[in-house]
Amino acid sequence: MHYSSDVEAVDALVIKYDLLKKEIAKVIVGQDEVIKNLLISIFCKGHCLLVGVPGLAKTLMVNTLSKVLGLSYNRIQFTPDLMPSDIIGAEILDENRKFRFIKGPVFANIILADEINRTPPKTQSALLEAMQEKAVTVAGFSYKLDEPFFVLATQNPIEHEGTYPLPEAQLDRFMFNIWLDYPPFHEEISIVKNTTSNRSVQPEIILSREEILFFQDLILKIPVPENVYHFSVELVSNTRPGTEKADPWANNYLTWGAGPRASQYLIFGAKCHAVFAGKYSPDIEDVRAVATSVLRHRIVRNYKAEAEGISVEEIVQRLLSK
Numbered sequence: 001m002h003y004s005s006d007v008e009a010v011d012a013l014v015i016k017y018d019l020l021k022k023e024i025a026k027v028i029v030g031q032d033e034v035i036k037n038l039l040i041s042i043f044c045k046g047h048c049l050l051v052g053v054p055g056l057a058k059t060l061m062v063n064t065l066s067k068v069l070g071l072s073y074n075r076i077q078f079t080p081d082l083m084p085s086d087i088i089g090a091e092i093l094d095e096n097r098k099f100r101f102i103k104g105p106v107f108a109n110i111i112l113a114d115e116i117n118r119t120p121p122k123t124q125s126a127l128l129e130a131m132q133e134k135a136v137t138v139a140g141f142s143y144k145l146d147e148p149f150f151v152l153a154t155q156n157p158i159e160h161e162g163t164y165p166l167p168e169a170q171l172d173r174f175m176f177n178i179w180l181d182y183p184p185f186h187e188e189i190s191i192v193k194n195t196t197s198n199r200s201v202q203p204e205i206i207l208s209r210e211e212i213l214f215f216q217d218l219i220l221k222i223p224v225p226e227n228v229y230h231f232s233v234e235l236v237s238n239t240r241p242g243t244e245k246a247d248p249w250a251n252n253y254l255t256w257g258a259g260p261r262a263s264q265y266l267i268f269g270a271k272c273h274a275v276f277a278g279k280y281s282p283d284i285e286d287v288r289a290v291a292t293s294v295l296r297h298r299i300v301r302n303y304k305a306e307a308e309g310i311s312v313e314e315i316v317q318r319l320l321s322k
Helices: 005-027 033-043 058-068 084-088 121-133 185-195 209-221 224-237 248-253 260-275 283-297 305-309 312-320
Strands: 046-053 075-078 089-093 099-103 110-114 135-139 143-144 150-154 176-179 252-255
Touching: 005 033, 005 058, 005 209, 005 260, 033 046, 033 150, 033 176, 033 209, 033 260, 033 283, 046 089, 058 075, 058 312, 084 121, 089 135, 099 143, 121 135, 121 150, 176 283, 176 305, 176 312, 209 260, 224 260, 224 312, 248 252, 248 305, 248 312, 260 283, 283 312
Parallel strands: 046 150, 046 176, 075 110, 110 150
Antiparallel strands: 089 099, 135 143
């Protein structure tokens, strides 16, 4: 990939983004916002937590994404008896009486961690460590994971029996928390038509691994105006109850606010959101567009908010409307 300037490279990414959307739409009906957020987090080297009821094509969506990006893909079904070695791999004694490391399913570019809240903390933390370090350590040896590396973890919001909710500190490792809702009526009709006939579509590869790595570096180079930095950090500061910048709503309804990682991801997300819209620099509207997905899992409501039925989304919208 030889582009004469970063401006030309941004224009190329806009074209690729449109092609990616068209190719994914051959398999996935609707869910445009979800797909946009998944692609933003991939190009920002982030990870996603996807929350939605069963049967909303989460697995198909991630599988399709890996195909159009030409990346290797593994799905790990999290269960109460899953061990850390089932994810990262283990050393075995081979026929020559030598220890050999057998790689686990985490050694792929895209990992679908299905129902991550069904497995105990020890196993959750093995995956979360791999997400953070982009490497795994077994018997004192470190093994690097392939780049790009993207984890999409899913949670089922209905059943809480026998689940292990992720602690706030570990939720913070995810760039976005995306809610997947039921499809609108007309989209559901298309889904049922497509999935109950013999129609079979194989999406084409739109980007190579090298192009993805190149565009990830390009996003880092996107310039950000001072007022956008200011707005992002101010918004995150407003979520912290009991601090000097706290918004009255944060003091009233939150027990915990978002940390500096939220400010970083707001900027990363705004940069990529701007580029996808064909802009060369983000503005405050781009920060607003990604704010709910960035903040949703980083602020904790108090009992008063729960008693009054005030959702995290309402609190974020209130802070954004200031």
